[in-house]
Amino acid sequence: MMIITKCPLRVSLVGGSTDLQAFIDKYGRGSVISFPSTLYTYITIHDNHTDKYIINYSKKEEVDDATEIKNDVAREGLIYFDVGPVTVTFNTDILSEGSGLASSSSYTIAIVKALSMYKGINLSDFEICRLALELERNFNPLTGYQDGYGSGIGGFKRIDFHKDRRPLFRYLDVAFLEKYDMYLVNTGIKRSSTPVLQSVNVEKSATLLPLVDEMETAIEANDYDAFERIFNEGWKQKKATSNMITANPKIKQMDELFAKNPKIHAVKLSGAGGGGYFLLLCDKHVDAIMHQAFDNIGKITKIHANSQGVVGIEV
Numbered sequence: 001m002m003i004i005t006k007c008p009l010r011v012s013l014v015g016g017s018t019d020l021q022a023f024i025d026k027y028g029r030g031s032v033i034s035f036p037s038t039l040y041t042y043i044t045i046h047d048n049h050t051d052k053y054i055i056n057y058s059k060k061e062e063v064d065d066a067t068e069i070k071n072d073v074a075r076e077g078l079i080y081f082d083v084g085p086v087t088v089t090f091n092t093d094i095l096s097e098g099s100g101l102a103s104s105s106s107y108t109i110a111i112v113k114a115l116s117m118y119k120g121i122n123l124s125d126f127e128i129c130r131l132a133l134e135l136e137r138n139f140n141p142l143t144g145y146q147d148g149y150g151s152g153i154g155g156f157k158r159i160d161f162h163k164d165r166r167p168l169f170r171y172l173d174v175a176f177l178e179k180y181d182m183y184l185v186n187t188g189i190k191r192s193s194t195p196v197l198q199s200v201n202v203e204k205s206a207t208l209l210p211l212v213d214e215m216e217t218a219i220e221a222n223d224y225d226a227f228e229r230i231f232n233e234g235w236k237q238k239k240a241t242s243n244m245i246t247a248n249p250k251i252k253q254m255d256e257l258f259a260k261n262p263k264i265h266a267v268k269l270s271g272a273g274g275g276g277y278f279l280l281l282c283d284k285h286v287d288a289i290m291h292q293a294f295d296n297i298g299k300i301t302k303i304h305a306n307s308q309g310v311v312g313i314e315v
Helices: 021-027 072-081 103-118 125-139 145-152 174-179 193-199 208-220 224-240 249-260 287-294
Strands: 002-014 029-047 053-056 060-063 086-092 157-162 168-171 181-186 264-269 277-282 300-303 311-314
Touching: 002 103, 002 145, 002 208, 002 224, 021 029, 029 103, 029 145, 029 208, 029 300, 053 072, 072 086, 072 103, 072 125, 086 103, 103 125, 103 145, 103 311, 125 145, 145 157, 181 287, 208 224, 224 264, 249 264, 249 277, 287 300
Parallel strands: 053 086
Antiparallel strands: 002 029, 002 311, 029 086, 029 157, 053 060, 157 168, 181 277, 181 300, 264 277
């Protein structure tokens, strides 16, 4: 028996940092607008008929006990579900380490889905996301709420996080985004999100909350001028929350370059900042122009919003 699961990588438009536990503890709530993209992480699990756990990712591990596994996602998942020796393989559509696209959360959701199927346990997508967050915080306590719920639950949506309550979802019309061609541009800079998140000024992040309300209103009114203004204001305010977000000179250079291009209506660095991918919302049918302008500074990948969250099959 082989289980194959896939989970999208999420793209956040506004509200990042308000989903951090420290922010919610202080202000009682956080909120983001995001969508899962058409880029995925993948997990396969199958019996290997040996007495060893075999874990394949950028490295290969063979160990006797699950507690010896160095890959955090595999170790925490296998221990939680009490699964004996199996082979677990990780794959992705894009260079995901330090991407700002919540790849760690996406992988954790994918492995929870795979292991629950392997064990014959029926979990809803919401339950999978909740458990994945719990497991991920075992090795990354600073994991925000938006990463898992933004990846594992499909659709263009606003997610509200409240202290001591389950998240609330409000679905938005994905047709709104079809005015744009959306691209991710790789900065070529890998970073751990942990030091960036540790540097975030919670008080400065509070200005991002009203922008979520404003963006939702703009989307519902099909007001693209307001949407783009709010999007870019959110990126400006996000940069003010930590001096590490654009500390690298290449990131500053790329940010300035994108801001000057008339074909680009909105831009931000995905995730915590400090590296990973820029998100660009552009005019339609500008593939050739974008590649001509930016291929020399970073790999460009076109994306779309995804109605699907985590899925799995048994083969």
